[in-house]
Amino acid sequence: MMALIAALVLTRTAAYTSPRAPVVAGNWKMNPGTAEEALALAEALDAVEGREVVVFPPSCYLEAVARKTNKNVALGAQDACVLAESGAFTGAVSLPMLKMPRVDYVLCGHSERRSLFSDDDDAIRAKVRGALDAGFAAMLCIGETQQEYELGITDDICALQLAKALEGVTAAEMANVVVAYEPVWAIGTGLVCPATVAQRVHASMRQRLRATYDSSVADACRILYGGSASPLVIDGIMRQPDIDGVLVGGAALDAATFNQVSNFHAGWWRTRSFLKKVLHR
Numbered sequence: 001m002m003a004l005i006a007a008l009v010l011t012r013t014a015a016y017t018s019p020r021a022p023v024v025a026g027n028w029k030m031n032p033g034t035a036e037e038a039l040a041l042a043e044a045l046d047a048v049e050g051r052e053v054v055v056f057p058p059s060c061y062l063e064a065v066a067r068k069t070n071k072n073v074a075l076g077a078q079d080a081c082v083l084a085e086s087g088a089f090t091g092a093v094s095l096p097m098l099k100m101p102r103v104d105y106v107l108c109g110h111s112e113r114r115s116l117f118s119d120d121d122d123a124i125r126a127k128v129r130g131a132l133d134a135g136f137a138a139m140l141c142i143g144e145t146q147q148e149y150e151l152g153i154t155d156d157i158c159a160l161q162l163a164k165a166l167e168g169v170t171a172a173e174m175a176n177v178v179v180a181y182e183p184v185w186a187i188g189t190g191l192v193c194p195a196t197v198a199q200r201v202h203a204s205m206r207q208r209l210r211a212t213y214d215s216s217v218a219d220a221c222r223i224l225y226g227g228s229a230s231p232l233v234i235d236g237i238m239r240q241p242d243i244d245g246v247l248v249g250g251a252a253l254d255a256a257t258f259n260q261v262s263n264f265h266a267g268w269w270r271t272r273s274f275l276k277k278v279l280h281r
């Protein structure tokens with residue numbers, strides 16, 4: 001009994017206490033393979049009170065997904081072309097074209113865009129700028145490679161990516177920026193960055209925002225973790241004081257799994273539901 005009370009107290013103190021509304025975002029990447037599957041996935045997503053659930057489907061599915069998902073689930077585009085509003089840019093989709101009902105976010109700087117599509121710091125800065133100017137919120141991804149992690153230069157790499165992408169972004173505009181720390185070595189590998197390590201990086205990025213802007217910007221900015229996030233690790237991640245949500249890839253492609261992530265229990269709520277189960281046995 002004493003152990004149970006101690007667990008209750010300890011878990012309660014570690015509960016999700018941040019004043020920042022948590023974000024659970026699903027990046028579908030180039031999935032699923034058919035519109036039917038995309039709609040089935042969209043339809044089965046939970047909206048969770050007090051949390052912002054966002055999904056980033058391929059842009060060709062955006063309109064249909066908006067019609068099928070719960071109206072409290074927000075949508076975002078995985079990328080946007082900021083070279084022009086329209087014109088001879090084969091294969092590209094511009095920001096005005098993404099101005100569809102319920103599309104609130106544009107993902108900028110995802111590591112796959114950086115590595116596979118050569119989005120460099122200038123391109124990413126232009127996308128953040130373009131997204132904000134067009135009235136979207138920017139979800140900015142930053143993160144170090146495995147080699148950089150092993151060299152112990154994670155904070156420097158992330159700080160540099162953050163500074164470059166946010167160049168020219170004002171304190172007021174930061175209300176429309178969400179940062180996602182995604183260690184490249186953790187993306188799609190099943191290797192999750194230990195929650196305490198991610199917490200340290202998040203705290204360091206928040207400190208950078210404090211130095212660049214001020215405490216109110218730093219304290220209000222949501223910083224998400226991304227990289228093999230799943231129901232198995234979400235509760236531990238969300239107990240960290242500077243982690244305000246997750247950007248989920250693989251685990252976002254199965255509605256039940258993604259819903260488990262969205263319904264995370266960080267702290268005493270988990271204990272409460274556990275107690276309920278025990279007492280009703």
Ligand code: PGA
Pocket residue numbers: 027182186187188189190226227228229247248249250251
């Ligand atoms: P993952 O992807 O969850 O499959 O690692 C995360 C991401 O790419 O944003």
